[in-house]
Amino acid sequence: MPTRRKPHTTTAARQAGAGIITSRDLLEMYRVMVMSRVLDERIWLLNRQGKAAIVASAQGHEAAQVACVWATDRARDHYLIYYRELTTLLALGLTPLDLLKGFLARDGEPLSGARQFPTHGAHRGVDVFSFSNVVGTQLPQAAGVALADKMRGEAKVTVVYFGDGAASQGDCHEAMNFAGIHRLPVVFFCENNRYAISVPLSKQMAIEGVAERAAGYGMPGVTVDGTDVVAVYEAVRAAAERARNGHGPSLVEVMVERLFPHTSDDDHTRYRTAEDIKGMREKDPIPIMEALLGRQRLLSTEAREAIWAEAKRTVNVATEEAEATPFPSAREFRAHVFADA
Amino acid sequence: MPTRRKPHTTTAARQAGAGIITSRDLLEMYRVMVMSRVLDERIWLLNRQGKAAIVASAQGHEAAQVACVWATDRARDHYLIYYRELTTLLALGLTPLDLLKGFLARDGEPLSGARQFPTHGAHRGVDVFSFSNVVGTQLPQAAGVALADKMRGEAKVTVVYFGDGAASQGDCHEAMNFAGIHRLPVVFFCENNRYAISVPLSKQMAIEGVAERAAGYGMPGVTVDGTDVVAVYEAVRAAAERARNGHGPSLVEVMVERLFPHTSDDDHTRYRTAEDIKGMREKDPIPIMEALLGRQRLLSTEAREAIWAEAKRTVNVATEEAEATPFPSAREFRAHVFADA
Amino acid sequence: MAVKTVIEAVREAMREEMRKDPRVFVLGEDIAERGGVFLATDGFLKEFGPARVIDTPLAESSIAGIAIGAAVNGLRPIAEIEFADFVWPAMNQIVGEAARIRYGTNGTKFVPMVVRMPYGGGVRGGLYHSQTIDVVFAHQPGLVVIAPSTPYDAKGLLKAAIRSDDPVIFLEHKRTYRLVRGEVPDEDYVVTIGEADVKRKGDDMTIVTYGLAVHYSLEAAELVKDEGISVEVVDLRTLAPLDRTTFLESVRRTSKALVVHEDYHTYGVGAEVAATIAQEAFHDLDAPVTRLAGPDVPAMGFAPTLEAEFMLSPEKIATAIRELAAY
Amino acid sequence: MAVKTVIEAVREAMREEMRKDPRVFVLGEDIAERGGVFLATDGFLKEFGPARVIDTPLAESSIAGIAIGAAVNGLRPIAEIEFADFVWPAMNQIVGEAARIRYGTNGTKFVPMVVRMPYGGGVRGGLYHSQTIDVVFAHQPGLVVIAPSTPYDAKGLLKAAIRSDDPVIFLEHKRTYRLVRGEVPDEDYVVTIGEADVKRKGDDMTIVTYGLAVHYSLEAAELVKDEGISVEVVDLRTLAPLDRTTFLESVRRTSKALVVHEDYHTYGVGAEVAATIAQEAFHDLDAPVTRLAGPDVPAMGFAPTLEAEFMLSPEKIATAIRELAAY
């Protein structure tokens, strides 16, 4: 199976020719990206105001995350995400209010009742599951989720999200190995932003990217430009088809930039050079997406402004509502330890 | 770095040409192999007599194990072995008596004072360390041993032994990854006998052998015929040179057969076909070695018989002495919990 | 009723539940063709096929993680860890994850899995085939921890565990596997999780124990009977959630308590039992709560002399009984 | 003497030992360029260079395993686990291996390593940045477990740990890092491992505790002082090997004991302390040994309301003191 080292970028021409993503899809994806960006910025603000305890920003990852959801079937597939998936959650249908309740730890937060960090827990509607902060644990769990589908003969795909950092964990190895042996319907979706907090790729692996390891598990591995929604869409689509048709797992590595420090507790100037920080701005997926839509004449200036204005309005309203919601009561504190409790 | 799928066998001609192993070395290696075989058979007997609690036989692995020691420097290198290394221990200089004391759990056993399973513990002379029964733990520890040498600038090699089964552990991944990043002087020596107890390779990995994974850690990986002392010697020699010269780790996978059940507690007819069991006999390294020596006219019938007779005599004497030795006293039971104890 | 061994009881519990519920499946090392190193799943591959009897690679963390994923997605995995000593690599998935998923998702997801493992010493297992690892699990809220002593309890509790919607750690003392026999009903039954059991009635003191030590304690009680010491033996059976009522009720009556277990003394299961008795039955005690447990050395030795020094025995327990009785 | 914070004391202890002994080095995630997420190794990369200040990949099992290997081969690694909650993947290497190497090699090999980790709650850390994980280590013979409460103790004990020839788990309550200040001598000193410390003298009861709870207990003792209750506070400092003498001596004098810790109640460190007191000071007790500990729920919640419910506080401790005093 081929490992593509150089990120693969789809030209607008080729993508128009393939015709697999409609203009409507592209615009919808853009709308989600904008919403994610506006919301993300708001959360940083709330953090700086002392209202949101922690933020792990998705800025820079938006294109990859939205395209991955678009390439799968949120009505039936499983999504085991990690903590940097604001765009994924919006693309899966969670609202800015849902998410703000998480960041502000308010009552009725849908994923964990504000028991967990923002964006962590599980949803009762779409099957998104973001259980742990312990990096890498979702990977064997994803193999188990897929095993259950395979045993029941259900044509569902399990998408498991992880960073370049998580790829160093033993659990990553064990999960990929098992999925390979049993040809499980898993898409291993690696968001490689070149850093695990402060540790650069060169100190995480002696190779250029995680996809090079796929061959060692008997599965295909590709590396794509994570700012290119079409490239990501195509790669995930192919991997999901393969999985759904019983041909086993794949590894899709998207190269992205983490445009902000690791979390609101971090300061990346301690370990990134000024050049690196400046350079990564060129990989901001929002202007790249806007340029793509512009080249295809899908987005007028007015339309663009309307989308941003709408996102801001929504986030404003949601912020007000979330701030007006109380913290969860401690009364239910002992509930859900065991089944009967 | 190339991954050689097909086991690489050295012809006698080529080996004579290369001239790296002397006739004397070949004969010495043979002598160790014979001693290992005779001792191994004796231990099985002691087990069947109810005197040795457990045996993990090295039969089938002898050529690979002796050649690996011959290709390294036992006066300065480190050997982190696992439980199937009877030949390795003999090649490193332990005596049949040392080893029999282990199998019979007698006082004065040099590796652990009979606290541990036979062949487990550490030696005060040659740096062989076989600490744990928990499969795979030695791999990150080996990286740490090598790191210490590298920090001190000592040109020592750390050889770490493991089976195909151990390659599935997360610890294997983490160890190889770290060794690759830091270019540590480690030789990862995988004795692939196609089974982890009863689990065949096809249920352990979706690829043909462990060496295929080396590329994912930025190191060379080769697969060699583990019944061919010269092929193993050359591969380990090259890997050790590389390590000693600061060029980093290598993975050497030797294809061997486990000629007996996993341990004396196992019955391999439960999971191996009659054909498989019969077929593997062709990979018995002892007759293969004898044929090699024969072709090179290094071993007359009389010399061969003398070597076997000598081995039997030594093992007989050692058995008597070991059986005459008492179990360790429980008096020192609480010693060595902490430094001061 | 037929007389069975513990390992037979374990095997039958799984087989019957697999026959009844297609969601139940087994996974672990060497459990398919080999039938498990202790033959707990002997014949399962043939009866249930490779989809429900899965030989895994040698990788305990993933065995637990895969079981969690399958459980969250509607199945009822029974994972076998070949020896309890090898569960340490899976600790993160079990204690870090499985125990907290129901709580951390506010009840949305849950983990109906069972992790079975043979544990304990007295089998010449040395440092790595003798460990008792119960308290690490029992300390973690969200995990059910079961450690039966008899074939009857093993079968009834394992069936209850498989049917439970919570993650259950099921600890089987490997020395009891073939040594301990007992009557097991032919019809379907369960033993309720979380209920201790009085295995012997007595008046002078209460032994609180579990696992192999139950049998040693019963033997010890026989040894001292003729000396006029009447010993009650409480088998905890479930270590978490801990049934405090049964042993407190007993100690309040006998006024003396001896807590016995094979695991290390310090910070062991016995500490919680002793502390509970000391707090809750303070005024009923005629003597300090006494503990008899494994020594605080890192592991059980391989040589028979070292093993015997570490292990409990009926004689050691009888000595402790006599001392406490004389208090 | 200068007034320092706990994190400064930790940093200085490591820096001074690294200056003195070239065998000492640090490894862990984000400890080099970043200086550690809590800045424990701030400036180390610059001073000691990349060979002795090693950023590892995100892989805790190997962090511990590599430290073991380096220690066995003559170095003195200090491994940082970024948060105690993430040490679970390394359990096998720490509890399964490091703890048993000296014993299992009959004294031939030993593991002079320190594993440092920030633990504990009250920092809005939710399920996975709040855990207390002490008893799992403390239960394992062969491991030294230290949990200091003050800058003085942190520095002196960490230096002793680095110089020790045994594997040491060094637990730093992260809420104390910047909150707690105290005097620290300018000259070199160590605090002896395995000695508890009376942090406050008193006559009516003894609180046995450690970590952040020492400070909460001292505050609580102040709260009840005017009510005429005189409380002695014993800081365990080392959890294993456990110094039983100091707290027994205290309880024998005060006749009442309250054991306080943040970790879960059941099978927690407090159980051993309470069981020991109940057995060894049986005749000196005027009231049952009482425990005040974290609740038996799987983890600390993220919302401030949930966190407060889980955490100890001076007020909660004061209430427990009053109840015990009134007994």
Ligand SMILES: Cc1ncc(C[n+]2csc(CCOP(=O)(O)OP(=O)(O)O)c2C)c(N)n1
């Ligand atoms: C097991 C574990 N170790 C350490 C941490 C602390 N930590 C949180 S995120 C992170 C880096 C993860 O990097 P990566 O997987 O590349 O994801 P990214 O944040 O870059 O998206 C670390 C070290 C953790 N959460 N879990």
Ligand SMILES: Cc1ncc(C[n+]2csc(CCOP(=O)(O)OP(=O)(O)O)c2C)c(N)n1
């Ligand atoms: C962590 C762990 N899990 C399971 C076992 C039980 N076990 C002992 S050896 C073995 C198979 C090892 O196979 P391999 O690594 O191929 O070595 P081989 O015995 O074939 O030489 C297993 C599963 C163990 N010792 N440690």
Ligand SMILES: [Mg+2]
């Ligand atoms: Mg990253």
Ligand SMILES: [Mg+2]
């Ligand atoms: Mg093998």
